[in-house]
Amino acid sequence: MEDDSASFSDEVEVADVRNFRCAKLGLPARMAAFLNNEELQRDCEQIPCDQDLLEDIAGNYIIVKKILSYLPWQDKLMCKNVCSMWRSAINTLRKEQLAVTDFAISMRISHIKNGISLIQSDCFYNEPLAVLAFANISGFTITAVCEALLTNPCDPPCDKDHNHFVSVLDVVKNLVVMPKKCMIAVKASAMSYMPTAYTPTNKYTITRMYGKNSPFIGGIFIPVIPNVQFDIITVKTLPDIRGKFIKTMDKLSETRYVKGALVFVNGSFILQSVDDIVFLNYLKNLQPDYPFALGGCIVEDTVSDNEDMSTLIDGINNCKDLLSFNLVSVGIFTVPKNFEELRTETGVHFEMYSLILDSGCWAKGRMEAAINEFSKCVPRFEHSVVVKMSCVGRDSKHDYEQNLFRTAFPNTRLVGCYGNGELGISKPERLRTDPRPSGLKRYRPEPPPAPKKKFGFSLMYSYASIFVYIGWGKILRPADTS
Structure with missing residues (x-):
């Protein structure tokens, strides 16, 4: 449970904006290549595999649907163009994977020992209908070194375009909703965040009014709902x-x-x-x-x-x-x-x-x-x-x-x-009841x-x-x- 009475030593200072330049993030590389119909050059080795086995798997609807079900929605967006069978599988998954996901970024020292990360209660399996992000005052304006963010908004972490620093709120938008436009980010003096039990985000629960001192962003991801x-x-x-x-x-x-x-x-x-x-x-x-x-x-x-x-x-x-x-x-x-x-x-x-x-x-x-x-x-x-x-x-x-x-x-x-x-x-x-309570x-x-x-x-x-x-x-x- 979060406690807003923590000492300043347990908080992350907002970086001095005079010492760096923060730039707007672009589309993730794979999404930019997909939307622009360009070939994406990847620096990786292809894993050798049995071509016949690969074709058998890729052509089996039940297997393909099961594999695709684990992918985040941005990857599904690209996979649906592989063939009509894959498109059918993804369209079916859109009707099945309707669960809400909550997410958070906490800049408390106790939460960023291994790097600043977007914590999710589950994968963003389906295309978003609406994303609502709430941030306290310092959470709304916090910036961070690109290479300290997990997952990195740039691959590999960039040290030229934005001189290592990115807006954490922009990172949320980039990882969660891009390339769609369906997110409202709200800056408030204090905020609430209460996930359900037994989820990875539950330890970030805020049980009382959480103020501006420790940067915090919390939100919900509502997937596309039929006819809504x-x-x-x-x-x-x-x-x-x-x-x-x-x-x-x-x-x-x-x-x-x-x-x-x-x-x-x-x-x-x-x-x-x-x-x-x-x-x-x-x-x-x-x-x-x-x-x-x-x-x-x-x-x-x-x-x-x-x-x-x-x-x-x-x-x-x-x-x-x-x-x-x-x-x-x-x-x-x-x-x-x-x-x-x-x-x-x-x-x-x-x-x-x-x-x-x-x-x-x-x-x-x-x-x-x-x-x-x-x-x-x-x-x-x-x-x-x-x-x-x-x-x-x-x-x-x-x-x-x-x-x-x-x-x-x-x-x-x-x-x-x-x-x-x-x-x-x-x-x-x-129904309205009695007048002023005593x-x-x-x-x-x-x-x-x-x-x-x-x-x-x-x-x-x-x-x-x-x-x-x-x-x-x-x-x-x-x-x-x-």
């Missing part, structure tokens, strides 16, 4: 709300329903009025009779594409503010409007739920009752993950509510971050709906925790509707 689509909408200017967000949602709504949204608001985007964030209520206008999950919080920064990463690295090199200047990053999960018909064919369910523990849920008994009520309403899926976004002001409540969630969902990975303002929608909708110093009753503005009402909370549950695959146990 993930889109990232980045708002960089206020005109982008209408010119980008609304236009994108209008286009999606023609054929798809929103199942859920994750929203990360940059702290530099000052919420001076309801109008600043209620544009998210536009989702309700698009599908008033189709409920969706929503959760988010105010964070330090986000990175969602190569342009953002280049801006971040430029800031490292020039000792500027290490900001991407994104105002809001929204991750949208959608399904076709005939999803139920398609689900019958594939047998793969997908659903999202969200729970708001507002300032009224301050006492342990109230938290436990709310989480237990929520757990009864949520089916147990074959694969699932929970994203937690919480107010730093909930103090010691973080441990308790996180452990309660683990008790209710023992096989569900939990990741997330802490901010200074939360937003969300409860799905399923919760003895609460920080209780802030949920405000009445704000006056209706351009798109709807405010979604903002304070001293709250928002849990967004994502489940897919087979339903192992239905919800308790009694």
Whole structure:
């Protein structure tokens, strides 16, 4: 278990950015050659083998499928072009290998004795649908010597192009999602990371609010799920709300329903009025009779594409503010409007739920009752993950509510971050109970709906925790509707 009270001697200092140049990583060599349709020159010896035996193996569907099942998704992407049989095997594996994977990079001395490495709960077997990475402040900007990273982002480790140093966040993007664009990296003052038991990442579990001192990056890898689509909408200017967000949602709504949204608001985007964030209520206008999950919080920064990463690295090199200047990053999960018909064919369910523990849920008994009520309403899926976004002001409540969630969902990975303002929608909708509980110093009753503005009402909370549950695959146990 991690302890944020460790002394500075047990931490890795962020390198002095004035003494080196950090460059943006390119595509891995094998992927660049594949995408550019070029021959990759490898400095290796070919292992002699029986050609007849090799052809027998390569032509046997069952053997090929078994071998390919162990490959990471980038290698599968190339192997599917070998022949129609291999393509068929990989397409079948895409429907079978639907498990979520969590990953972490910890820069604590106790974790990097043999080199800085990306620790995974399992291989990234399937092509990613969505990757969510959360980093504390120093984890977001840490750089490292290329040859100290395992696996090296350059092969062999480079000492020319970027003078040995690379952004660790760029390494995560390079190893996990490249060449796809489906990752949101979130910089927050503190973060959560709770893998399941008996996995290689379990020793990196963070059981209480983890601050900025020791660099840490933790995240989840959600594989491609049949008929589910993930889109990232980045708002960089206020005109982008209408010119980008609304236009994108209008286009999606023609054929798809929103199942859920994750929203990360940059702290530099000052919420001076309801109008600043209620544009998210536009989702309700698009599908008033189709409920969706929503959760988010105010964070330090986000990175969602190569342009953002280049801006971040430029800031490292020039000792500027290490900001991407994104105002809001929204991750949208959608399904076709005939999803139920398609689900019958594939047998793969997908659903999202969200729970708001507002300032009224301050006492342990109230938290436990709310989480237990929520757990009864949520089916147990074959694969699932929970994203937690919480107010730093909930103090010691973080441990308790996180452990309660683990008790209710023992096989569900939990990741997330802490901010200074939360937003969300409860799905399923919760019944409101009594007014102010006795003895609460920080209780802030949920405000009445704000006056209706351009798109709807405010979604903002304070001293709250928002849990967004994502489940897919087979339903192992239905919800308790009694």
